Amino acid sequence: MTDFTDEELALDPHFADQFEKGFRPACQLYLISPPSIGDDFADRLAQAFDGGQVAAFQLRLKGVDEDTIARLAKPLQTLCAQREVAFIINDSVALAQRLGADGVHLGQGDGDAREARKILGPKVQIGVTCHDSRHLAMEAGEAGADYVAFGAFYPTTTKEVLHRAEPSILGWWTTLFELPCVAIGGITAANAAPLVAAGADFLAVSSAVWAHPDGPEAGVRAFAKVLGTG
């Protein structure tokens, strides 16, 4: 891998385009599913959506076979469509294509964004995990990703993480590029403010909503207050 030079970045039509547009909507909530769900999960998801504005929902079920995820996904995808929430599949381009999902999230080991774009077409959102790496984020942008994800910003028990990110990477990214950036990892309503202030376009959150002591509706409502949408 080679780092992009300033010259290469300046000449790149995609980045140049991003740089010139200059408009950034306010930070929004990107809800990640709990690590495991049952057939009754749609009710909990509806409760979460009742708590306030959610921009996207990612179905993230690790170690579950695709037929099972596809079955569990159906009512959730319908609910997301009713509530105008983007329905994102984690890890699998094939499953995202099979379900007609609004997007797919790819980690560094989950496949190439360029290949995903060829398969899924221009309308499907493609997100890429970039850990704490500016270089990976620029590569993802170059490959045509619709958003880059940085993290983990805080300790989390939802996933074993090998990379920790600082809020400054969000500020660096948003100063240079219009492509949205997602902050993830241990984010709660209580610790979210520095990430919002640094420029995160989305907060990707799981346990702070699903393990909220007063339930998922209260969990989302707490974020709505921080994000100024509640």
Ligand SMILES: Cc1ncc(COP(=O)(O)OP(=O)(O)O)c(N)n1
């Ligand atoms: C929005 C968002 N950001 C990062 C991740 C992590 O993806 P990955 O690194 O592939 O790890 P797994 O989630 O697959 O365990 C994500 N899922 N969503």
Ligand SMILES: Cc1ncsc1CCOP(=O)(O)O
């Ligand atoms: C999927 C993922 N990738 C980095 S941290 C993380 C877990 C996010 O969940 P939580 O909001 O519960 O920390």
Ligand SMILES: [Mg+2]
């Ligand atoms: Mg993954």
